[in-house]
Amino acid sequence: MTARNIDGNALSAKLRENFATEAATLAQAGVTPCLVVMLVGDNPASAVYVRNKVAACEKAGIKSLKFEYPADATEAEVLARIAELNADPSVHGILVQLPLPKQIDEDKVLEAISAEKDVDGFHAENFGLLLQGRKSFYPCTPWGVMKMLESENVPIKGAEAVVIGRSNIVGKPMAVMLLSQGATVTVCHSQTKDLAFHTRRADIVVAAVGKPKFLTGDMIKPGAVVIDVGINRLLEGPDAGKLCGDVDFDSAREVASLITPVPGGVGPMTITMLLGNTLESARRAAGKA
Numbered sequence: 458m459t460a461r462n463i464d465g466n467a468l469s470a471k472l473r474e475n476f477a478t479e480a481a482t483l484a485q486a487g488v489t490p491c492l493v494v495m496l497v498g499d500n501p502a503s504a505v506y507v508r509n510k511v512a513a514c515e516k517a518g519i520k521s522l523k524f525e526y527p528a529d530a531t532e533a534e535v536l537a538r539i540a541e542l543n544a545d546p547s548v549h550g551i552l553v554q555l556p557l558p559k560q561i562d563e564d565k566v567l568e569a570i571s572a573e574k575d576v577d578g579f580h581a582e583n584f585g586l587l588l589q590g591r592k593s594f595y596p597c598t599p600w601g602v603m604k605m606l607e608s609e610n611v612p613i614k615g616a617e618a619v620v621i622g623r624s625n626i627v628g629k630p631m632a633v634m635l636l637s638q639g640a641t642v643t644v645c646h647s648q649t650k651d652l653a654f655h656t657r658r659a660d661i662v663v664a665a666v667g668k669p670k671f672l673t674g675d676m677i678k679p680g681a682v683v684i685d686v687g688i689n690r691l692l693e694g695p696d697a698g699k700l701c702g703d704v705d706f707d708s709a710r711e712v713a714s715l716i717t718p719v720p721g722g723v724g725p726m727t728i729t730m731l732l733g734n735t736l737e738s739a740r741r742a743a744g745k746a
């Protein structure tokens with residue numbers, strides 16, 4: 458079998474079709490949707506993502522502001538700006554690009570963002586609501602994955618789902634969303650004893666590990682759906698400089714039924730869901746949600 462791709466660019470384009478109209482309607486009602494992205498330090502990968510986010514906002518008619526801080530910025534400086542943005546009614550979304558330099562406490566910064574403006578869905582309040590199955594801002598990457606599965610009518614109820622990775626921003630919320638939708642979920646991580654034992658049983662495998670070509674075809678059940686969240690920039694070899702996922706695409710696609718490519722898979726969906734959350738926040742501010 459050769460798997461079919463789930464095209465994250467095409468699905469994103471479809472979902473973003475109405476965004477500009479919605480943004481214009483809100484603007485007419487006096488609420489111009491606005492996302493603020495904060496970038497601390499000079500991580501080149503982060504700079505690229507921030508640029509992508511800002512460009513996507515512009516296309517969708519969402520105002521975006523970028524605040525950049527040097528790598529030696531203090532936690533107090535960052536927190537002061539967040540307090541200012543929390544109080545500013547013209548701002549609907551605040552995103553602090555991760556990772557942060559080590560002198561800054563990530564948890565403290567994420568908790569400082571007002572839950573109503575937490576369009577990343579990383580605040581403890583929003584994460585708690587997600588766990589309880591209540592409405593919140595959902596983390597963009599796992600939510601984008603759910604939309605990809607939905608677009609292909611992949612059955613979730615009763616499916617065996619394996620998530621590799623247990624981070625707060627991808628693995629954990631991904632597992633919770635699959636669980637809420639009725640999958641039987643196994644979460645694997647660096648302490649898992651026999652990873653392939655788990656992945657070979659899975660109808661749906663999500664790889665969020667941060668290791669290029671980590672999940673190979675021999676670890677996948679024939680006909681499984683393979684979701685590659687990984688975004689790794691290759692540093693050496695013939696493909697140096699190119700992006701590569703956590704899945705060994707060539708071997709995996711011979712075994713899977715559906716697979717997400719990198720680039721053009723989960724990445725663009727993350728940005729789409731971020732724009733969606735920002736519009737939702739603006740709608741709430743306009744009293745139209």
Ligand SMILES: NC(=O)C1=CN([C@@H]2O[C@H](COP(=O)(O)OP(=O)(O)OC[C@H]3O[C@@H](n4cnc5c(N)ncnc54)[C@H](OP(=O)(O)O)[C@@H]3O)[C@@H](O)[C@H]2O)C=CC1
Nearest residue numbers: 598622623624627646647665666667686687688723724727
């Ligand atoms: N497409 C997108 O929009 C996004 C992509 N990403 C990408 O997704 C990937 C994961 O990101 P993130 O969750 O933030 O990464 P983290 O580094 O925070 O988490 C990685 C997870 O993988 C687990 N892991 C590491 N090594 C192994 C192993 N040998 N076997 C099994 N599990 C292992 C870790 O386990 P342990 O907890 O035990 O250490 C950890 O839970 C990265 O490539 C990142 O760039 C991230 C965000 C958005």
Ligand SMILES: Nc1nc(=O)c2c([nH]1)NC[C@@H]1CN(c3ccc(C(=O)N[C@@H](CCC(=O)O)C(=O)O)cc3)C=[N+]21
Nearest residue numbers: 505506509553554555556577688720721722724725727
């Ligand atoms: N607070 C915070 N929120 C995040 O959502 C967040 C973050 N910090 N830190 C870093 C990760 C990573 N991430 C990506 C978003 C888009 C692409 C993306 O657009 N990828 C495209 C192309 C990228 C390219 O060409 O470089 C693709 O896969 O096709 C990738 C990765 C969001 N993250």
